[in-house]
Amino acid sequence: MTTDRTSSGAQPCELSRLKRRQFLVLAGVAGAGFPCIRRTFGAGITRPVLSIGLIADPQYADKDSAGTRFYRQSVGKLESVVSHFNRLELAFCVNLGDLIDREWKNYDAILEALAASRHRFHHVLGNHDFEVSSDLKARVPARLGLAQRFHAIERAGWCFVMLDTTDVSLYAHPESTPEHAEAAVALKRLADTGAANAQTWNSALGGRQLRWFDAVSKAAANEGRRVIVFAHHPVHPGGAHTLWNAPDVLDVLDRNRNIVAWFNGHNHAGAWGVRNGVPFVTLDGMVETRDANAYAVLNLYADHFELVGHGRQPSRTAPFGPAVPSSSAESHTRALP
Numbered sequence: 001m002t003t004d005r006t007s008s009g010a011q012p013c014e015l016s017r018l019k020r021r022q023f024l025v026l027a028g029v030a031g032a033g034f035p036c037i038r039r040t041f042g043a044g045i046t047r048p049v050l051s052i053g054l055i056a057d058p059q060y061a062d063k064d065s066a067g068t069r070f071y072r073q074s075v076g077k078l079e080s081v082v083s084h085f086n087r088l089e090l091a092f093c094v095n096l097g098d099l100i101d102r103e104w105k106n107y108d109a110i111l112e113a114l115a116a117s118r119h120r121f122h123h124v125l126g127n128h129d130f131e132v133s134s135d136l137k138a139r140v141p142a143r144l145g146l147a148q149r150f151h152a153i154e155r156a157g158w159c160f161v162m163l164d165t166t167d168v169s170l171y172a173h174p175e176s177t178p179e180h181a182e183a184a185v186a187l188k189r190l191a192d193t194g195a196a197n198a199q200t201w202n203s204a205l206g207g208r209q210l211r212w213f214d215a216v217s218k219a220a221a222n223e224g225r226r227v228i229v230f231a232h233h234p235v236h237p238g239g240a241h242t243l244w245n246a247p248d249v250l251d252v253l254d255r256n257r258n259i260v261a262w263f264n265g266h267n268h269a270g271a272w273g274v275r276n277g278v279p280f281v282t283l284d285g286m287v288e289t290r291d292a293n294a295y296a297v298l299n300l301y302a303d304h305f306e307l308v309g310h311g312r313q314p315s316r317t318a319p320f321g322p323a324v325p326s327s328s329a330e331s332h333t334r335a336l337p
Contacts, residue, residue, distance in 0.1 A: 048299035048306075050156045053085040053093035053119060055295045056265030057285035059128055060110040061101035068268075070290045071101055077286055077293045078113040084310070088297065090119045091155050094162070096265035096283060097126025097232030099144070104132045107143055125149060125166045126232040126265065127201050134174040150209055152216050158228060158300065159220040161213060165233035165243055165264075169203030190244050197242045202233060204244040210252060217256035226320060227259040228300075234264045236280040237273035241266050253278060260320045261305060263298070272316060279318040281307060288312070 060074040085093060095114075100106040114121055123144040130137050141149050149164040166172040168186055173179035183203070191198035205213070220227050235246040243249060253259045254276065261279050268285030284294040293311035307316040 046301065048301050050091040050158070050300055051088065052298040052300070053081070053088070053090050053295070054096065054263065054283060054298055054307075055081060055093070055286055056096035056283035057098040057126070057128075057268055057287055058095075058110060059098045059101040059285070059287040061103060061106050062109070063101070065290070068289060069101075069287045071287060073290060074287055075109050075113050078110065079116070080293060081286075081295045081310075082113060082117045084295075085297075086116070086118050090297070092153075093117065093119050093121045094230050094263075095121055095123045096230060096263065097124050097165075098128040098265060098285075098287075099123065099126070100131070101128050101287070102131035104136050104143075111143075122153070122162055122230070124162050124230055124232050125164050125172070127166060127169065127171050127203065130166065130169075130172045137172060137174060140172075150212070154225075156300075157225060159216065159225045161216060161227055161229045163205065163213065163229060163231040164209060165205060165231045166203050167206045167209050168244070170200055172203070186244055196240045197238070197244060197246070199240060202241065202244055205249055210248060213249075214252050214255065217252065217259055221256060221258040225258065227256070229259060229262045231262065231264045233266050234271065234280065234282050235262065236275045237271060239267070239271075241282075250275070257321060261318070270312075270314065272314075274318075277321050279305075279316070281316060284311075284313045 055078070058074040058078055059069065059071060060078075061071040063071050065071060065073075099110055123146060125141065125144070125146075129140050129144070132140065141147075149167070150162060152159055152161045154160070168179070168183050170180060170183045170187065173183065186204055187198060187200070217227050233243045234241055235243050235249045238246070253262075259278065261281070263281050263283065265283055265285065267282050268288050269282075270284040271280075271282035273280045283296060286294050288294065289312065294313045295310050296313045296315075297308045297310075299306040299308065304317060304319040307313075309315040
């Protein structure tokens with residue numbers, strides 16, 4: 001099995017040369033936002049380059065349900081997801097944030113459910129993950145097994161970027177810190193414009209992380225690699241749940257056309273949008289509804305992806321843009337500033 005290579009804000013993504021698999025020419029038929037893609041190979045069907053398990057917003061807590069949120073049921077739902085994922089050949093899995101609703105003690109039960117997974121779970125940080133006492137906020141990333149709050153990994157010729165969209169926020173930093181004060185200024189500036197996303201549950205990417213994201217994406221392009229982003233907060237379509245500085249993040253995508261898809265959580269109702277040919281998928285929140293689950297398997301092919309939804313999660317299919325040319329035919333490693 002191929003070993004993940006990781007990079008973080010301190011050591012961005014290392015990119016190596018791998019041979020591309022050959023797949024079929026894909027013919028499109030009309031679909032939502034993008035053509036759906038029908039794949040045929042005589043009587044057979046092509047296999048994905050790799051598959052990834054996805055969940056979003058379990059928001060477990062040992063407390064009574066409120067409205068459409070059934071907090072205690074999330075452990076059983078996640079156990080069911082892990083059981084399903086364990087029967088599949090997946091490269092890895094991603095939790096798109098908000099593993100708990102609040103309180104440090106609730107990490108115990110939900111992480112125990114994840115411990116049964118035979119696949120590695122990568123976590124991105126969500127706003128509810130920091131709904132713990134101030135003295136414990138700094139320990140949240142380590143509790144989720146994160147050495148760095150944002151990082152990237154390589155598998156099968158892809159670069160997967162795991163962003164920390166809680167970077168500039170009121171909830172991830174104690175009130176007495178400069179980081180909290182910075183977030184308060186950013187939120188007030190946005191609120192003064194009347195923006196719908198000027199909400200305390202949202203946040204922004206800081207300048208250092210934006211520069212890192214840009215550098216990792218450029219390095220991937222130099223290697224002929226496409227980039228897929230996993231995050232908690234959306235940046236498109238716009239609305240009350242998007243990042244405070246979504247335009248700045250979208251500028252990075254516009255400069256790096258090898259970024260071909262964005263997957264996030266946060267908005268439990270789910271969402272779908274396409275901007276400049278890039279699909280943006282918000283997964284449905286697992287915590288919603290008493291019995292119905294919500295999760296997905298992301299299958300990546302040479303020219304498109306298929307998001308196979310389970311429970312409340314809709315399925316989606318979308319093509320990727322043109323193949324990214326490589327700057328070198330030789331295998332090598334690239335260090336970034």
